[in-house]
Amino acid sequence: MSSLEARIQRLEDIHEIQNLLGRYEYLHTADKQEETVELYAKKTPGVTAEVANWGVYEGIEGIKRLFLGLHRMGGEKALIGSMHMHTLTTQVIEVAGDGKTAKGVWISPGHETGNNPQGKPEAMWAWLKYGVDFVKEDGKWKIWHFHVYPIFMTPYEKSWVEAPPPDSTLPGASTLPEELKPDRPTTYFWQYTTNVKCDLVPAPPEPYETWDDRSVA
Amino acid sequence: MSSLEARIQRLEDIHEIQNLLGRYEYLHTADKQEETVELYAKKTPGVTAEVANWGVYEGIEGIKRLFLGLHRMGGEKALIGSMHMHTLTTQVIEVAGDGKTAKGVWISPGHETGNNPQGKPEAMWAWLKYGVDFVKEDGKWKIWHFHVYPIFMTPYEKSWVEAPPPDSTLPGASTLPEELKPDRPTTYFWQYTTNVKCDLVPAPPEPYETWDDRSVA
Amino acid sequence: MSSLEARIQRLEDIHEIQNLLGRYEYLHTADKQEETVELYAKKTPGVTAEVANWGVYEGIEGIKRLFLGLHRMGGEKALIGSMHMHTLTTQVIEVAGDGKTAKGVWISPGHETGNNPQGKPEAMWAWLKYGVDFVKEDGKWKIWHFHVYPIFMTPYEKSWVEAPPPDSTLPGASTLPEELKPDRPTTYFWQYTTNVKCDLVPAPPEPYETWDDRSVA
Numbered sequence: 001m002s003s004l005e006a007r008i009q010r011l012e013d014i015h016e017i018q019n020l021l022g023r024y025e026y027l028h029t030a031d032k033q034e035e036t037v038e039l040y041a042k043k044t045p046g047v048t049a050e051v052a053n054w055g056v057y058e059g060i061e062g063i064k065r066l067f068l069g070l071h072r073m074g075g076e077k078a079l080i081g082s083m084h085m086h087t088l089t090t091q092v093i094e095v096a097g098d099g100k101t102a103k104g105v106w107i108s109p110g111h112e113t114g115n116n117p118q119g120k121p122e123a124m125w126a127w128l129k130y131g132v133d134f135v136k137e138d139g140k141w142k143i144w145h146f147h148v149y150p151i152f153m154t155p156y157e158k159s160w161v162e163a164p165p166p167d168s169t170l171p172g173a174s175t176l177p178e179e180l181k182p183d184r185p186t187t188y189f190w191q192y193t194t195n196v197k198c199d200l201v202p203a204p205p206e207p208y209e210t211w212d213d214r215s216v217a
Numbered sequence: 218m219s220s221l222e223a224r225i226q227r228l229e230d231i232h233e234i235q236n237l238l239g240r241y242e243y244l245h246t247a248d249k250q251e252e253t254v255e256l257y258a259k260k261t262p263g264v265t266a267e268v269a270n271w272g273v274y275e276g277i278e279g280i281k282r283l284f285l286g287l288h289r290m291g292g293e294k295a296l297i298g299s300m301h302m303h304t305l306t307t308q309v310i311e312v313a314g315d316g317k318t319a320k321g322v323w324i325s326p327g328h329e330t331g332n333n334p335q336g337k338p339e340a341m342w343a344w345l346k347y348g349v350d351f352v353k354e355d356g357k358w359k360i361w362h363f364h365v366y367p368i369f370m371t372p373y374e375k376s377w378v379e380a381p382p383p384d385s386t387l388p389g390a391s392t393l394p395e396e397l398k399p400d401r402p403t404t405y406f407w408q409y410t411t412n413v414k415c416d417l418v419p420a421p422p423e424p425y426e427t428w429d430d431r432s433v434a
Numbered sequence: 435m436s437s438l439e440a441r442i443q444r445l446e447d448i449h450e451i452q453n454l455l456g457r458y459e460y461l462h463t464a465d466k467q468e469e470t471v472e473l474y475a476k477k478t479p480g481v482t483a484e485v486a487n488w489g490v491y492e493g494i495e496g497i498k499r500l501f502l503g504l505h506r507m508g509g510e511k512a513l514i515g516s517m518h519m520h521t522l523t524t525q526v527i528e529v530a531g532d533g534k535t536a537k538g539v540w541i542s543p544g545h546e547t548g549n550n551p552q553g554k555p556e557a558m559w560a561w562l563k564y565g566v567d568f569v570k571e572d573g574k575w576k577i578w579h580f581h582v583y584p585i586f587m588t589p590y591e592k593s594w595v596e597a598p599p600p601d602s603t604l605p606g607a608s609t610l611p612e613e614l615k616p617d618r619p620t621t622y623f624w625q626y627t628t629n630v631k632c633d634l635v636p637a638p639p640e641p642y643e644t645w646d647d648r649s650v651a
Contacts, residue, residue, distance in 0.1 A: 007442050008224050014449055015231055015310075022309040023421045025324065030417035081378075081411040085344075085368070087306040087324045089521040089543075092456040093449075107459065107521045109306075109326055109543055111344075113378060113409070121411045123376035127519075127545075151519070156376035159557030159590035161515075161547060192547070194515040194555045200464035204457045225441050232448055232527075239526035240638045242541065247634035298595075298628040302561075302585070304523040304541045326523075326543055328561075330595060330626070338628045340593030373593035 006099070013095045016141050017102055017134055021088060024143070029085045033067040041142035044135045048217065049146040052128075053189055054170045055182025062183055069180045078114070081121040086110035086128060092204040096211060101144070102134040103205035103216045112153065125160075127151040131202030131216035145217030149202060152192045166191040223316070230312045233358050234319055234351055238305060241360070246302045250284040258359035261352045265434065266363040269345075270406055271387045272399025279400055286397045295331070298338040303327035303345060309421040313428060318361070319351040320422035320433045329370065342377075344368040348419030348433035362434030366419060369409045383408040440533070447529045450575050451536055451568055455522060458577070463519045467501040475576040478569045482651065483580040486562075487623055488604045489616025496617055503614045512548070515555040520544035520562060526638040530645060535578070536568040537639035537650045546587065559594075561585035565636030565650035579651030583636060586626045600625040 020039060027036045040063045041047050049066050050056045057066040074082075090107040108128045116122040133145040152160035168189045173181075190199060202216040237256060244253045257280045258264050266283050267273045274283040291299075307324040325345045333339040350362040369377035385406045390398075407416060419433040454473060461470045474497045475481050483500050484490045491500040508516075524541040542562045550556040567579040586594035602623045607615075624633060636650040 004221055004438060004442060007446065008221060008228070011228050011442070011445050011449065012224065015228065019309045019311070019421070022307050022322075025307050026309070026322065026417060026421045029415050031415065032417060079414045081413070083368075083377075083409055083415050085324070085415075087326060088308075089306045089523045090456050090459050091522075092453045092460070094453070105456075105460065107519070109521060111377075121378045123378040151517075156378075160517075160545075161555045161557040161590075192517055196515070197513045198463050198465065198517050198519075200460060200466060204453070204460045221438060225438060225445070228445050229441065232445065236526045236528070236638070239524050239539075242524050243526070243539065243634060243638045246632050248632065249634060296631045298630070300585075300594075300626055300632050302541070302632075304543060305525075306523045328594075338595045340595040373595075 002097075009099060010095050013099065013102060013136075013141065014093050017093055017095075017104060018088075018091065020134070020141050020143070021104065021106070021130070021132060025086055025088060029083065031072075031079055033071055036067050037063055039143050040146075041135050041137055041144050043137050044142070044144060047144060049143075050187060050217070051148040052150045052170075052191075053166065053168055053186050055173070055186050056184040058183040065180055066182075070176075073180070074115075081113065082115065083111070083113040085112075086126070088130070094205040094207050097207075097209035100136055101211045102141070103208075103214075104130070104132050104134065105202045105204050105216055106130040106132075107151075123156040124153055125156065126153040129202060133215050133217050145215050147188075147202070147217035149188075150191045160192050161194060165193050219314075226316060227312050230316065230319060230353075230358065231310050234310055234312075234321060235305075235308065237351070237358050237360070238321065238323070238347070238349060242303055242305060246300065248289075248296055250288055253284050254280055256360050257363075258352050258354055258361050260354050261359070261361060264361060266360075267404060267434065268365040269367045269387075269408075270383065270385055270403050272390070272403050273401040275400040282397055283399075287393075290397070291332075298330065299332065300328070300330040302329075303343070305347070311422040311424050314424075314426035317353055318428045319358070320425075320431075321347070321349050321351065322419045322421050322433055323347040323349075324368075340373040341370055342373060343370040346419060350432050350434050362432050364405075364419070364434035366405075367408045377409050378411060382410050436531075443533060444529050447533065447536060447570075447575065448527050451527055451529075451538060452522075452525065454568070454575050454577070455538065455540070455564070455566060459520055459522060463517065465505075465513055467505055470501050471497055473577050474580075475569050475571055475578050477571050478576070478578060481578060483577075484621060484651065485582040486584045486604075486625075487600065487602050487620050489607070489620050490618040492617040499614055500616075504610075507614070508549075515547065516549070517545070517547040519546075520560070522564070528639040528641050531641075531643035534570055535645045536575070537642075537648075538564070538566050538568065539636045539638050539650055540564040540566075541585075557590040558587055559590060560587040563636060567649050567651050579649050581622075581636070581651035583622075584625045594626050595628060599627050 086108045088106045093104040095102040112126045129149040131147045135144040154160045154163035303325045305323045310321040312319040329341045329343045346366040348364045352361040371377045371380035520542045527538040529536040546560045563583040565581045569578040588594045588597035
């Protein structure tokens with residue numbers, strides 16, 4: 001049985017991690033991309049962010065390309081009438097016995113609104129899952145490995161059963177400016193279609209003692 | 218570093234606050250308005266509740282006007298076929314270092330069903346955010362400042378992009394019986410329309426030591 | 435005031451219970467039925483699971499009939515294109531003062547996709563509530579009494595106002611193979627229709643000292 005102090009610390013860690021990813025969601029919707037970058041680890045090697053079929057962005061430079069670059073390709077104008085909102089539910093968090101890392105998964109009901117190719121706002125239901133590894137730097141929890149797993153993204157007028165089949169790579173990826181491209185291709189792709197089965201990815205984390213390379217991201 | 222006992226207390230506070238606002242949601246759906254009033258602070262000056270574009274209700278007398286009065290204008294009959302359900306997700310809670318107050322924000326997927334002007338039940342998706350300040354009275358957490366921030370409210374058959382533009386004041390406010398009117402006008406109004414940007418209101422709270430007038434409500 | 439150690443234990447209990455029901459949701463979507471059975475109490479009398487209008491399954495043998503039997507009636511083939519996803523929000527958990535049992539309620543936005551009678555996948559929004567009693571066995575929390583309370587289940591193209599009225603018993607119950615039948619009829623049935631009122635079932639639990647037969651399930 002670990003000391004009382006260590007047990008309290010672990011409970012505080014869980015709360016801080018929940019707040020950390022919660023802050024991400026509010027910042028994300030409000031296009032606070034600089035503040036979002038600050039949520040990521042700065043001193044720990046191996047930082048990654050992988051969103052759906054967009055590929056893997058590596059290191060803090062990759063995180064900046066993803067949030068300050070790719071997320072802002074549309075410029076100020078694209079923010080008018082757009083809304084990207086994702087929630088955190090069904091939380092399973094495990095903090096390592098050594099208190100240095102943690103893993104968490106969430107199911108995220110949400111919605112996306114943006115201009116369609118005709119320049120008209122289009123509303124979509126967008127459900128996803130998060131699998132995130134965290135690391136503690138100088139006493140503060142940071143995002144270490146971040147992975148957004150799509151469930152479905154469907155125009156409001158159609159269900160996910162009727163939605164067009166997803167691409168396994170980001171549409172237009174080949175014409176992305178070189179400086180916004182991911183470092184590596186997508187590592188895992190699943191999205192609901194009528195001919196697939198549901199899987200256990202990310203699997204909810206099990207208790208663990210020290211970092212074991214069993215990332216949920 | 219505060220004492221172990223103070224740190225445990227703070228973790229218990231977080232849990233009690235989560236339960237408190239959770240109870241509000243179940244009571245709200247079941248029209249348990251008397252029990253809802255009991256969740257509010259009774260001994261602390263400055264209690265407020267502000268819902269969307271309805272204006273600000275002040276003091277425990279204002280809370281009673283809002284919940285026992287305004288929420289029950291339709292009478293018993295209006296409860297048949299109606300359903301007002303709001304969830305709590307994406308929780309960010311900060312308890313003051315001194316343990317006397319706390320702040321929390323939530324994103325709330327939900328839905329509303331009520332009779333339309335033709336007396337026919339109408340289903341709507343209603344997403345909102347909560348920004349709530351809490352205060353501890355005699356060892357129990359209470360709601361101090363309560364603010365419901367709308368995101369969208371849209372008839373089931375139409376997306377938020379197609380929904381009619383919201384009013385910035387409660388429809389029919391001018392004909393409300395005097396005794397149900399708010400004490401002050403709405404302090405902040407935002408709701409999704411195709412010509413606005415998303416903002417960071419309420420902003421997720423930052424850690425703080427003692428009440429600092431930076432309300433999330 | 436209980437000892438610091440007991441208070442820490444209680445906070446750990448809350449976290450473990452949240453993780454436990456969270457794991458259930460991920461396992462459920464991925465058809466990991468054997469792992470789901472493992473979440474239930476094995477050494478405590480009175481285990482039950484009741485889902486909507488399906489009746490009550492009793493004891494660990496009943497739990498196996500429900501998850502390994504009834505949930506798999508469609509066989510492997512039925513998993514293609516199907517998706518059963520339920521989230522956990524609006525959590526209210528109370529752990530008994532004696533630390534041996536606990537109660538929790540949740541509101542669960544979700545969705546169901548499965549083949550309709552014509553063999554075509556059909557998407558439905560499915561909101562429910564959970565009321566669950568938990569018991570600690572050999573230092574680990576387990577599900578003791580599990581009750582899924584439907585709110586609405588409606589084809590994507592229609593709102594809950596337009597949805598066909600629900601049956602109060604499982605459709606086809608009378609032709610279920612004997613070995614898959616529930617042990618007892620449904621104990622409580624409510625689902626939104628345009629002629630009912632919302633109720634407070636399950637009610638969020640109140641703090642309690644020792645198991646008091648006031649189940650939330």
